[in-house]
Amino acid sequence: MKAYLINLDRAADxxxxxxxxxxxxxxxxSVERAMCVDIKSPHWSAPSFVQAGRxxxxxxxxxxxxxxxxxxxxxxxxxxxxxxxAGLILEDDLLFSDRFTEAIREMQKDTxxxxxxxxxxSAPLLLGxxxxxMDGFTLQTIKSHTASAAAYIVSPDTAARLLDGVRIERTVDxxxxxxxxxxxxxxxxxxxxLQIEPIIAVQSQFAKYSDxxxxxxxxxxxxxxxxxxxxxxxxxxxxxPYRLRKEILRAFYRRRLRKRIQATxxxxxxxASAQLPEEFIWx
Numbered sequence: 001m002k003a004y005l006i007n008l009d010r011a012a013d014x015x016x017x018x019x020x021x022x023x024x025x026x027x028x029x030s031v032e033r034a035m036c037v038d039i040k041s042p043h044w045s046a047p048s049f050v051q052a053g054r055x056x057x058x059x060x061x062x063x064x065x066x067x068x069x070x071x072x073x074x075x076x077x078x079x080x081x082x083x084x085x086a087g088l089i090l091e092d093d094l095l096f097s098d099r100f101t102e103a104i105r106e107m108q109k110d111t112x113x114x115x116x117x118x119x120x121x122s123a124p125l126l127l128g129x130x131x132x133x134m135d136g137f138t139l140q141t142i143k144s145h146t147a148s149a150a151a152y153i154v155s156p157d158t159a160a161r162l163l164d165g166v167r168i169e170r171t172v173d174x175x176x177x178x179x180x181x182x183x184x185x186x187x188x189x190x191x192x193x194l195q196i197e198p199i200i201a202v203q204s205q206f207a208k209y210s211d212x213x214x215x216x217x218x219x220x221x222x223x224x225x226x227x228x229x230x231x232x233x234x235x236x237x238x239x240x241p242y243r244l245r246k247e248i249l250r251a252f253y254r255r256r257l258r259k260r261i262q263a264t265x266x267x268x269x270x271x272a273s274a275q276l277p278e279e280f281i282w283x
Contacts, residue, residue, distance in 0.1 A: 001108050001153075002085050003031040004076040006069070007092040008038050013219040014092040022090075025101045029088065035075040039064040047071070053169030058184040058246065060238030062168065070172040073149060080159035086111040087159055091150040093220045094119070095207065097200040097277045099136070104200075106134045111155045114192030115162075115176055117142065118151040119201045120274035122282040126261055127195055129268035137200075142193040143264055144257060144271075145178045151201040152176070162189050183253045185245065197275040207280045214279075 003022060007015045015033075022031050037044070044064065052061040062070075073089065080087025088104065097103075107116065112132065116139065126144035149172050154162065166175070170186055181188030204220040237243060261271045276282065 001029055001088055001104070001111070002080070002083055003029050003088040003090060004034050004079060005031055005090050005092060006034045006036060006072045006076070008036050010038060010040070011092060011219075013217070017217060017220070018090070018092050018094070021096055025096060026088075026104055029104070032079065034072045034079075034089075036072050037068045039068055050168045053167070053186070054238075055242065055245075056185075056187065057169040058174065058181075058186040058249075059170050059236070060242055061236050062171065063236060066171050067168055070168045070175070073172045073176075074163065074166065074168075077154065077159040077162045080154055081156050081163060084156050086153055086155050088153050089149075089151070090201075091203070093203050093205070094150055094201045095204055095209070095216065095220075095280065097198070097202075098279055099198070099277060100200045103134075103137055103196060106137065107153055111153060112139065112192075112194060113155055113158055114194050115158060115189075116153040117146070117148075117177060117193065117195045118153065118199060119148050119203060120195070120199045120276075121147050121203075121206050122273050123147065124271055124273050125195070126257070126264055126271050127197075127269050127274075128264060132194075138197050139194045140197065140269070141179075142177065142195050143179055143260055143269070145174070145180070145184070146195075147173050147177065148203060148206070149173045149176050150203045158191060161191055164189075180253075180256075183249065183256060185249050195274055198277040199274050200277070202276070202280055205283070207276065207282050210279055210281045 005018055046067055050067055053059055076087055076089045125146040128141035128143055130138045130140055132139035178188055179193055204216050208216055
């Protein structure tokens with residue numbers, strides 16, 4: 001297994017923090033930085049191959065940050081596919097569980113095919129019945145859209161499949177962790193998506209340590225995104241017919257999700273937030 005860190009050159013504080021943590025937690029795994037293009041550069045412009053999804057996507061268009069974050073993840077998949085080893089892909093604002101090392105060691109023994117989600121947000125998600133039992137951890141199929149692409153593992157075969165026909169027309173979170181993209185009028189990868197429980201990492205914006213003596217560095221809580229507010233501009237949300245279409249699709253999705261929750265619960269799954277380890281609490 002190799003690790004890939006998504007980190008901007010100007011975010012040296014986060015880079016130093018992450019490298020120190022990873023050198024202690026996974027000392028036998030090499031860590032390589034992913035390609036990261038800084039949109040703060042005065043010469044930045046969207047690559048010519050990035051075409052807005054428009055009517056074919058659940059995003060009319062993407063902000064500069066969304067585009068470059070997606071490109072960084074693609075770079076990680078390319079590296080993982082070429083290496084022939086599983087890829088541990090990490091963004092640079094993570095807090096790590098005390099059991100992170102233990103879980104990664106288990107994953108190194110046998111990396112399942114599919115996208116293995118290592119973190120989570122507090123919002124509920126639909127999880128299938130327990131399918132894989134590791135030593136103290138479980139892997140369950142994700143059956144509803146969920147967020148955060150800050151920590152996950154892909155086998156080399158999975159990475160190659162993610163690259164097959166990928167288009168930068170959704171956010172990378174949506175592309176990776178939406179098992180039913182057609183419900184949202186979008187395209188996806190069609191691969192298995194699995195959630196580890198308890199989660200072994202979490203973005204600092206979503207959780208904090210339950211022990212008040214353990215502090216989170218301030219620089220992890222300050223976003224490096226420069227265009228968050230612009231995502232609500234008309235050029236990104238689209239004209240009113242497109243927005244109306246999205247609302248109609250959302251209504252149908254909610255109806256389908258209710259049915260999936262009922263069926264999955266009967267089968268032994270559940271609709272709930274992913275399990276946090278005891279050292280974290282949701283913000």
